[in-house]
Amino acid sequence: MRTEGLGDVAKGASGVEIACVAVRGRTYGLEVTHIREIVRAQEVTPLPKAPVLIEGVIDLRGKVVPVIDLGRVLDGVPAPDARTTRIAVVEVDGLVLGLRVEAAVDVLSVEASAVEEPPALATQAGYDAVRAVIRREGAAPVLLLSLERLLEEVYRSARGAEASP
Structure with missing residues (x-):
């Protein structure tokens, strides 16, 4: 097994805890250390002229949190709404954001x-x-996702949207 670039994921015999979420019928993992909480989906307020990967914002107990549809980031297609839809509130590089997923598994x-x-x-x-x-x-x-790389993808899409007429 090669472990370079895996950081804390492959360190130590005890391993790591992973939260599994469903997106478009597939199971993905998020490191528990990044997750603040997982909440029921709520109404997302769209942001005018926001990049396509940013769905909008939610009010989470008085704090405005941007929401990204993980299905759109991974496959270019929004995750379908279901009664199991959740928002995984994560912290990445000091930024708190929500990831809309079909279910917490x-x-x-x-x-x-x-x-x-x-x-x-x-x-x-x-x-x-x-x-x-x-x-x-x-x-x-x-598939364990790199939240840092997903965030980079959101930033890239935002820069691309700014460059478009």
Whole structure:
């Protein structure tokens, strides 16, 4: 197993805790250390002329929090609304934001031995939002997302929108 670039995910024998969320029928992982809370979806107020990846803002107990539709960031298609829809409130580099997901699925305690880097083909194709792949016995792998890289993608989309006429 190669662990360079995986940081704390592959350190130590005890591993790491991962919150699993569903987006467009797939299971993705978010490091629990980044998650402040997961709340029921609520009405999102759109921001005029906001980049397409920014859905809008919510009022979370008196604090305005921007919301990003994780389905749109990952696949270019918004995640469908369902009664299970949640907003994972995360903190990345000091910024608090919400990630709209179809459902909060599970929390996994992952051993370091189950963590691998994503296949080189995926990263060479420019898809670097997946930080690691977590193997699970008897279940499909979980793609651990890099929130820092997802945020970079949102910033890139915003710069691209500004450059468009």
